[in-house]
């Protein structure tokens with residue numbers, strides 16, 4: 583079957599909403615439209631029942647109690663509520679003074695974690711930014727080495743959105759529980775795709791998002807542990823006291839129902855979907871690396887999500903490669919912070935040089951990716967790289983065995 587263009591290989595940025603999710607949401611616009619906070623009529627009760635069902639579906643995918651699920655506008659908000667909420671609640675000194683407490687995170691976290699941490703630094707908290715090795719992983723040992731007596735929070739993502747690497751979350755969780763420190767994890771790329779059990783994995787706070795798991799945009803959830811330990815948070819938004827006071831505002835019922843449906847589908851299909859995606863990703867990686875020299879797959883060889891691969895193509899510029907393969911939607915190693923042409927800080931943190939970071943593409947597969955599409959992408963990318971390299975004098979020199987890193991360029 584011929585593939586239908588353009589092809590979507592950017593599922594780590596967002597996903598198409600599953601039609602079954604849309605189906606579940608539709609009645610919430612025109613029939614079940616009451617305010618779930620309206621306790622005195624059947625319109626409110628119907629909406630409340632729909633939200634309760636969704637809360638159970640989200641809790642189900644996390645191994646949590648439904649009471650521990652707080653609905654938000656997405657993972658960015660979940661991260662902010664968790665990180666700033668914990669810092670302010672557990673601060674060791676009043677606002678305006680230094681020495682308010684210590685937080686541990688990593689340099690290659692998503693901006694939705696890094697930026698709240700930076701804000702907290704301005705507010706008197708100290709933050710340690712762990713650096714991964716070349717494999718991109720954050721291990722429990724790294725966290726252990728950074729823990730201090732005044733550490734109040736560890737926030738480490740479960741899987742990285744640019745390279746798909748999987749951090750040692752259960753091990754870090756157990757370490758934190760031993761030391762009496764709270765663990766938050768940005769599980770946006772993990773939850774719904776891979777198994778989670780907040781008890782077994784010793785997670786205290788967990789962020790997830792609807793639109794990364796074939797649900798709608800603008801809705802997400804924050805898991806907040808209720809016992810052993812009971813996590814307390816200072817809310818960012820005050821108002822009607824919805825969501826246990828952690829997140830005031832009338833609930834986004836259609837979005838919440840969509841997130842619930844997305845979770846239920848994910849839980850039912852995950853075990854079959856994981857191996858299918860892994861086979862496709864392997865086909866993509868092998869197709870490309872066998873046909874092209876001087877390519878590298880970034881991040882740990884095995885400890886990666888089945889649907890994400892980040893490949894650097896030596897002697898090619900990522901933006902030119904994207905232009906040459908316009909009918910394939912991917913992300914480049916520089917476009918992630920969009921307008922800026924800075925190389926990806928995630929790749930840089932792994933020790934990938936600026937040139938190679940600029941020449942990297944992230945391919946992320948999804949529920950509707952087929953083998954034919956993968957083969958098409960392999961052919962297109964290989965052809966485009968070969969063509970661009972024909973124009974590259976540096977590649978010629980490389981082929982002739984000249985080590986271009988050792989060349990002394992003429993000084994002007």
Ligand SMILES: *Cc1c(COP(=O)(O)O)cnc(C)c1O
Pocket residue numbers: 594595655656657658659692694739741742743768769770771790791792793794800801802
């Ligand atoms: C997409 C993403 C976010 C942001 O999620 P939104 O729901 O769009 O706010 C945060 N963290 C990671 C790891 C992501 O991939």
